[in-house]
Amino acid sequence: MTPSADSGAAILLTLQLAAITTLFLLLLATPLAWWLARTSSRWRGVIIALITLPLVLPPTVLGFYILLTLGPDGWIGNLTQSLGLGLLSFSFTGLVIGSVFFSLPFAVYPILYAFEMLGRRPLEVAATLRAKPLDAFFSVALPLAKPGLLTASVLIFAHTVGEFGVVLMIGGDIPGETRVIATQIFGYVEAMEYEAAHRLAALMVAFSFVMLMALTRLRRRAGAALP
Amino acid sequence: MGLLRIMAFVRTAALLLIAALTSTPGRTGEVHVAVAANFAAPMKSLAIAFERESGHRAILSLGATGQLYAQIRQGAPYHVLLAADSNTPSKLAGEGDAVATTQRTYAMGRLVLWSRDVDTVDAKGEVLRRGDFRRLAIANPKLAPYGAAAMQTLSTLGLLKTLRSKIVDGANINQAFQFVASGNAELGFVAMSQVMQAGHLRSGSAWIVPAHLHEPIKQDVILLAKGQDNPAALALLRYLDSRRARDIIQRYGYELP
Structure with missing residues (x-):
């Protein structure tokens, strides 16, 4: 398997x-899930x-609205133009914005699940040991939620690699810029x-399989089964 | 009693369903038409007029000509192809997927450089030389003859090298149009039929690309192998030659051979 320069x-x-x-x-989903x-x-x-929403909407719907939002009539387009x-x-950058929307549920859900599994107890204990809330978050909640963060990372990464519809709608197929x-x-x-x-397709199948295997391994080591 | 009634209902429903699936109302039929994206609007008008006159229904599938070609090669159930070039129908005929004797030109297309802003494109297309824009939308030149014509135009003008980094590809000419219409690209090469009606620009500004800057866009129709025994497909081919059909095609900004 030797992909061409284009594929590379x-x-x-x-x-x-x-x-x-x-x-x-x-960075976005962790505080959101915590809240x-x-x-x-x-x-x-x-x-x-x-x-x-991005989980159930067709990517064409997302792509269409992102295209309009990024354009000169949309609020992001207005903002970026006024910022020069x-x-x-x-x-x-446009693709990154699209991907962030597209994969948002894959980020929030595993982390939210991990935080909910935590319950209030560990933080109450931390409070009795006089840990400030922020300190408790970083030294207690976050390490305990590690399996959730790992799952989120793998899912976001894999989901973004597999993204197609949104890119097709907002990308314009530019080599080295938007051609994924x-x-x-x-x-x-x-x-x-x-x-x-x-x-290229075979490479994707192999990659996705390896990612999912890695996820199972990581989570087992982190002491949790797949949700 | 309840069960008997339910069974009677189910049987009636089944009979109705079978009747609906197997019926052929009169002599009317359906023809599946693969249409190059630039011809979407006129073909929709043509399909309505065709159905009114013949009773046959035309079901349209849109795409870039190259896209439709790949689909037909893979066994897509189309009966007629209206391509945006003449090479693709010839190739299909050579490969046995279409009937060579039925190929002919139904329209000559024109390429237009278009912007939705009133003063972006000047009457001579000098804006291309100035290059003071961010994005130039074209249809994918590998798949869409209009995209290939756009690339030829840029290379005849000697601007391909300087403008290459500004080019964005739409999957077909309709997506290229949509990139410009939504303002995401300041200008783009589109089909005349997308922006002009009865010789007048509908909005924005445009430069009608002189025909000598690119190979002529000769759009051919051909009967596909899967449509050979379909009377509706043959009727559509005849209809495209009719006076009324030719009027409609011209009204959308195409020339006739």
Whole structure:
């Protein structure tokens, strides 16, 4: 299996996209999940429903709205233009924004689940030992929620690598900028370059399998079964 | 008693279903048509008029010509192909997936450089030389003849190298149009039929690309092997030659051969 230069560029770009999206989503989803796990706000249900939307919506719906939002008539487009950044559609940054929305539920759910499993007890104990809430969060809650964070990381990464519909809608298929593995395979298949499509597609199957195996291993070591 | 009634109901329902599935109302039929994306709007009008005149229903599938080609090669159940070029129908005929004798040109397409802003594109297309824009949308040149014509135009003008990094590909000409219409790309190469009606620009600004800058966009229709025994497919081919059909095609900004 020796992917061509085109495929190589697409693989590199996809890995970058997945890594950056994973990082961003962990930073975003952890506090969000923490709040959701502890709040009794009546907005909780609404927020959970909103977070879950990308899971049930067709990627074309997401892609369509993200394209409009990033465009000159959308609020993100307005914002980036007034900041002098121009428009983000057809750019790597645009793909990161799309991927963050697309994989949001895959980030929030495992972490939320881990925090909920924790219960209130460990933090109460920490409080009696005079740990400030923030300290308790970092030195008690976060380490205990490690299996959830690991699961979230693997799921976000794998889900972003597998992203297709959203990229197709907002990417514009630019080599080295927005042409990821999934759209590269689509391009090969459409142009009937089945040989090249095969090589890349087989690589994806192998990669996804290895990721899922790694997830099971990691979680077993972290002392938890798959939810 | 209840059970008997339910069984009677189920039997009636089953009979109705079988009747619905096997019936052939009169002599009307269905024809599955693969249509190049640039011709979507006129083909929808044509399908309505065709059904009114013949009673046959035309079911349309849209895509870039290259995309449709791949689908047909893989056994897609289309009866007629309206391509955006003449190579693809010839190739299909050569490969035994279409009937060579039925191939002919149904329309000549024109390429237009278009922006949704009123003063972005000048009457001579100088905006391409200035290059003061971020993105130029075209249809995927590997799959869409209009995309290939756009690339030829840029290379005839000697601008391919300088503009290459600004090009964004739509999966077909409709996506290229949509990139421009939503403002995500400032300008793009689209089909004249997408932006003009009866010789007038519907909105924005445009440059009608002179025909000598690219190979002519000769759009051919061909009967596919799967449609050979379908009377509705043959009727559609005849209809495309009719006076009324030719009027509709012209009204959408195409020239006739």
